[in-house]
Amino acid sequence: MPEKKHSVDARFVSRLTRDTLALVLAGGRGSRLHELTDWRAKPALYFGGKYRIIDFPLSNCVNSGIRRMGVLTQYKAHSLIRHLVAGWSRFQAGAGSKEFCEILPASQRVGGEWYRGTADAVYQNLDIVRTHDPRYVLILSGDHIYKMDYGPFLAAHVEFAADMTICCIEMPLDEAAGQFGVMTVDDTGRIIRFDEKPEKPNSIPGKPDLCLASMGNYIFNTEFLFEQVIKDADTPDTQHDFGRNVIPAIIKEYQVFAYAFRDPETDAQAYWRDVGTLQAYWEANMELVSVSPQLNLYDRNWPVFTQQVQAPPAKFVFDEPERRGIAIQSMVSGGCIVSGAHLTSSLLFSNSKVLSYSSVSNSVILPEVTIGQSCRINRAIIDRGAIIADGTVIGEDHDADRERGFRVTSSGLTLVTPDMLGQHLHYTR
Numbered sequence: 001m002p003e004k005k006h007s008v009d010a011r012f013v014s015r016l017t018r019d020t021l022a023l024v025l026a027g028g029r030g031s032r033l034h035e036l037t038d039w040r041a042k043p044a045l046y047f048g049g050k051y052r053i054i055d056f057p058l059s060n061c062v063n064s065g066i067r068r069m070g071v072l073t074q075y076k077a078h079s080l081i082r083h084l085v086a087g088w089s090r091f092q093a094g095a096g097s098k099e100f101c102e103i104l105p106a107s108q109r110v111g112g113e114w115y116r117g118t119a120d121a122v123y124q125n126l127d128i129v130r131t132h133d134p135r136y137v138l139i140l141s142g143d144h145i146y147k148m149d150y151g152p153f154l155a156a157h158v159e160f161a162a163d164m165t166i167c168c169i170e171m172p173l174d175e176a177a178g179q180f181g182v183m184t185v186d187d188t189g190r191i192i193r194f195d196e197k198p199e200k201p202n203s204i205p206g207k208p209d210l211c212l213a214s215m216g217n218y219i220f221n222t223e224f225l226f227e228q229v230i231k232d233a234d235t236p237d238t239q240h241d242f243g244r245n246v247i248p249a250i251i252k253e254y255q256v257f258a259y260a261f262r263d264p265e266t267d268a269q270a271y272w273r274d275v276g277t278l279q280a281y282w283e284a285n286m287e288l289v290s291v292s293p294q295l296n297l298y299d300r301n302w303p304v305f306t307q308q309v310q311a312p313p314a315k316f317v318f319d320e321p322e323r324r325g326i327a328i329q330s331m332v333s334g335g336c337i338v339s340g341a342h343l344t345s346s347l348l349f350s351n352s353k354v355l356s357y358s359s360v361s362n363s364v365i366l367p368e369v370t371i372g373q374s375c376r377i378n379r380a381i382i383d384r385g386a387i388i389a390d391g392t393v394i395g396e397d398h399d400a401d402r403e404r405g406f407r408v409t410s411s412g413l414t415l416v417t418p419d420m421l422g423q424h425l426h427y428t429r
Contacts, residue, residue: 013151017065021134024057026142027074032277035417043142044080046366049331049347052083055306057140063302064150067099072121074106087307117240123229137225141216146272147302153259157219160257167217168258169272170210176201181214181243183258191256196243271295279411285347285364289329309350311335323356383417385425
C-alpha cells in the first residue's frame, strides 16, 4: 500500500479523540491456548510479569487521549470483570462523564441472544453507544500485545474521508494464512478486497512474501456503524462478524481504507503480537527478559496501566555455594521470594515462590505459584496457583511430562496447570 505520512495538528487530534468512543471486544476464549483459558477469557490472561492482556488496548486508549471506553465481555468473564473493577474503576461512568471504562457483558439485551459475533456484540449495545453520542467509534480487539497511539489512526480516517478504516500490519504469508483477515488495496490505500483468514493470502504488490493483515482494530463513523450492524442483524445466514460479513459487504460501495501501523519514529513495522498460541505466548514473554526488548515496559511516556497488586518487594535470600537466591536476565514481580534458588531467563509473576536448590530457566511462572525444593523447571508455563512438589522435574523428559498429564507442544514447551496436578482450584482469576 502507499506510504502515506499523517502529520496533523495536535489540537486537531485532541478533538478527534474526545469525540471517540472505544469499544474493546474481549469476549473470546482463545482456544489455541488450551488449558490456560479453561477458566478465564484470553484478554484476562497474565502477561509481562504483572499485567493482563486487556491492559494494553485500554492503556493505548488512555495514552492516546481516548477516555471513554467500553469492554464487551462474554466467555468466562468473571476473572476479566474482577480485574477491570479492581484496576480500571478510576474511570467511572456517570451522567455527563467524559472518562469511563464501562463493562458491557453479554446480557441478552436484544432478542434474548448471547453475542453471536463481533458485529452482533456491537449491535446489542447500540443504545449505550447512542447515549454517549460519539462522532467516531473505535473498535479494538482485546487480545493483542502492542503500544499504539490511536490519534494518528483517527486523523488518517478523517483525511481519507472514510466511512470505515482498518488498521493493518505487514505479515509473512505463511503466518497470516488461515489466521488473519487479509486486505488488498489500490494505490490510494482503499480496500478493494477483504478475505477473512484465507489459506492462500494475496501478497502486497512488490512484496511477494508479505500481505496486509488486519489487526482487528476499526474506526467507524458512528452513523455508518449503526447502519451496517443493523443491516447485518437483519440479514439471514450470517455469522454477524465484521471480518466475515460486514467488511466484505461494504468495500465495493463505501469508502473503506487501510491504515498501516508503523513505528512513528523509524517508520518500520511496529511491535504487535498475537499471543493466541502457547508458543506465541511464551515467546512474547521471553522477549521481555532480553536486554533491549522491542516492547518497552519502562517507557514513562507511555505507561501500561493495570491493577496494582498490594505486595511487598521481591526477596532473594540465602548466599551459600549451592543455595543462593539469584535471578539472571529475568523479571521478578512484587511479593515473590527466591529462596536459595536460581532463575535464568524467566518471568516470575506476583506472589510466587521458588524454594531452595531449585532451578527455573526459560519459563513463565504465573502468580501465586510455589515451586518446592530441588526442582528443575525448563521451557515451561506454570499456571496460577500451582504447587510444584519437592524434587519435580519439568521440561527435560517430554514423554514423562505427557504421562503425568502435562501438555507438551510440538516445539517442546510444557504447560502445567493446577488441575493437571490434581489441585482442583478452579481459579477464575
